[in-house]
Amino acid sequence: MTDRRRSVAAAADGFMRAFTVDDLIAAARAHSPGIGVATVYRAVASMEDAGALERVGSRDGSALYVRCSVEEHHHHLVCTACGAVAHTPCPLGAPASDAAHEGFVVTSHQVTLYGLCAACATTGPEGG
Amino acid sequence: MTDRRRSVAAAADGFMRAFTVDDLIAAARAHSPGIGVATVYRAVASMEDAGALERVGSRDGSALYVRCSVEEHHHHLVCTACGAVAHTPCPLGAPASDAAHEGFVVTSHQVTLYGLCAACATTGPEGG
DNA sequence: TTACATGCAAAGGATTTGCATCTAC
């Protein structure tokens, strides 16, 4: 792996919330000032393939990602107010994997929960 | 509702599988030859808001949609080979809605299963 | 009549790609 890739990974590690590729580029430039846009996009694709990043929707037309460092299969809760991320176990049991679905063989799934994190929920609507 | 909107809805009804906006435009033009791209995009946005359409990922850079006529809350299985769609009950129980998630208040969620429909699964890899 | 829908085409913008060069191993 190259230094650039390492910078991108480190930048992703630094986010405690969901981020866009743009956010990632900015963060990666802290360590690798000259890193190019295409390089980051390519690194993101790589990491997504490797399961190191997961796309969790989009914000203003840009894809939103979450760093996925935990090994075990899991999903995410994303705060729609601040982007905070929490993990949640997979709610899909055997039923999702086996038949019962009209012969469908499920090979993968996408699960993301949205809501408000403890902080944003506490602040409440009046806190906005 | 206008005639255009009706054409788009009818076109969506006609799909037994996931479709792109482009697919929808082509289908809608069968009934409304002159319908414009923007009109269909606007209709799609409307229907998505109304819960009549659900986005289920993307294909080659274009958003993929599924017609959602069933009233009850449910999710979809999408065949990655042919786009066939099946319904599946929501796997999220109370745990997803209540606390236990570090104070997170879940307000919505996105669940989509991917795999192979009965037909494509039967055909098998050698059938390709 | 009035608010909303429509069409056209241009604008917008995220993401991808070509190509020459550089880096890791």
Added chain:
DNA sequence: GTAGATGCAAATCCTTTGCATGTAA
């Protein structure tokens, strides 16, 4: 030495928007 990574900037191309006009209620 070779496969793959990088940067730059142009290309792509899905989706949105502005505006004048048409349509439903």
